[in-house]
Amino acid sequence: MTQACPSGATLAEAEEFLNAHPEIEAIDIVLHDSNGIGRGKIIRRHELASLYKSGRHMPISILGLDICGEDVHETGLIWDQGDGDLRAWPIPGTLKALHNTKPARAEVFMSLYELDGRPMTSDPRHALQRQVDAFAARGLKPAGAFELEFFLLANERDAFGKAQPARDVLDGRMSRKTEVYSVDHLHGMLPLFSDIYAGAEKAGIKAETMISEYAPGQYELTLHYREDVMQAADDLMRLKRIVRQQARAHGVTACFMAKPVEDYAGSGMHFHVSLQDETGRNVFAEEPGAGWTDTLLHAMGGLRQTMGESMLVFAPHLNSWRRFANQSYAPVNTAWGVNNRSVALRVPEGEIKARRIEHRPAGVDANPYLVGATVLAGILHGIENRIDPGPETTGNAYDAEEATHIPRDWREAIQAATASEFLKEALGAEMHRTFTAVKAAEYARVARTVSDVDFDLYLHTI
Template identity: 55%
Template structure:
């Protein structure tokens, strides 16, 4: 860093060129991703952008200590313990893009938070991922990553019973009720939305690829092409969620990223695909003599061993845990296998030279930076210690020697005592994340719901 400016901050020339190329943009969303995975920040005017690139922008450190509802969580140590002190936000290189669905046209610039002296603010989740990538870089390896996400498109209007329902087909106005997994008709009837989605993604430089009609009415899946930068892969995911939210609203829909928005319907995952390249760009997980590479098996073993302690990263909210059930494609054991969608850690079929690992545990409600940090930390431990995985699973009923937490409370307890999690995220990030999860658990535990009252009021 130089004079408090971090070396990774975007150069001012990026902003100057963007302003010259986009004279129609009058304001910019300044976006910081908090530990919950929620985009927070402010809108700045066009004339303020160069100041951000020259000098950064002060933001309260407590912005990283908010729960999902935006309430301060004192236990994070980011509110009254330090007088709600300011930190400084610096723009992320390459993050300045249009928001093509807005009118009047706005832009977006994503930022990371730093201490005033330019050192990384330890509670920023993007920095947690950067630490793990740098650990691999120090041993001559570079993570290659891509996310795929499942989500629901819901109608802006609820049904006659006040419950959410799948979005109407823009082409016909029909309400879809049936499960049309891999169906082409639902995609065809979403043509106007999908066409705009791809067009806007191209404007933003998002490598959006295949769209699928998933396993429930109104549920879809999108894949993102792999990135040589794990940070950029996580950036892609948070940007795509913002794009879909903004575009869906303008089409009379709501994009929903809960892990389990409906009882009795499929939950929504956020699968992470990962491989490791050497310094020449060669895939270190490519098959060796027709067999899985020892390095890949070491990484799988590390992910198995660390899964129980990482579950809170992959399933951070009370709703996250409703997704896990048998025969649901949401894994319930620390299993692994080749070409097997029932396991937690899958080695997909395909070109042996492109072999990689797919982690199927995270829900779409998780923070992608923390998910990726946890996955890389597990892989690193497996490779460093040359661990061997369990016996490969060939069915859904397989089990593992590594017992997973069964619910949210157990996951919080397991994470709270985890040295692995502190190493994966850094002490401060782990403490803030745990404080947020515990605060939300306490809030939910204190609530008497209408369903609970109706269930017991006339019988107990």
């Protein structure tokens, strides 16, 4: 007997896609691990129907890997379970043709399930779905969008081994200046940007404004607000793949490190989020002339209270922590404010009906499924416990004494996250164990590595 697809995908979707795209020869099947790395296989066209009918067996260890693809035994997902196979199933609506590929290819996102069809709870998608379901049980639906900041870098380092901005793909010019908001500067990358937009359109993503950001070679691409935060996370994951693929096709490197250049701003992944009730009304929106709603304030209270123990989700790598510095446009404490880019939680200016929280701590290197799950859990914690966010910060939040400070570094963040009961509930016990075990293993790897910095500082001086 054929097992019903637990994700809700149907064979009809695959058949309609193949009929509409006779040019497609192969399909990337992509499952995202705790680091947000796409892992999976490339299948041939004739295999797609069986993927939708029967799923695809994949080893459970695929979700227990570190950033280098090495097994992390402490996750309990390797030999504790004999590295057996579970079944990955396609996610409805994620089968999309890819732009500018030869031969023509497509991709589909996958999620991992137990053999009996239960969600495999170390899969980041399931962590986010748990929180979406928690709001649905209360008659609420989270909506949102992630911002994508990234660098376009030359494929080669400079004479000092440092990353350098890519030359314009149009005419080969290079600028080492901070071309923030320069429209003319964007023109040199227009052929690449056009391919990014074409890829996004094929994928059904409403990619919108392109901005030259606050560092040489840094850009920001905004995404259309979604009424479904899972779709918002999918958009971000897919758009990163599109940017990376198209940059490579144009001979440059798309960089999603949080801080690739030490003297300039890093790249964030700000998460804009609001809540809708069953009528579609934004429950964060105040009445005209009234003050902030209790719902909005309590949501920020919950986010402030849980931010410190959650920072590992928002800054998951050693490099992530280089982004947090005074006057850097990255938050260094839990302050909240209105129309203020120095705070961690910003209420943007705009129409009342679009009232939302801009959550600013996450770097672009974070996993949006885990970021979404953690932020939603913090909001729910604040609403249900009616947590006061404290006074609004006006002016420079980098000098705000009343704002609670976040962990100082990666090691402290790993310790806080590992001990956090809130984060265990937010991600689910298995996802929490997997994620924190992977981070601890990566910390150990970095700590034992002798780097160029060691030689620069100590070789000829001690």
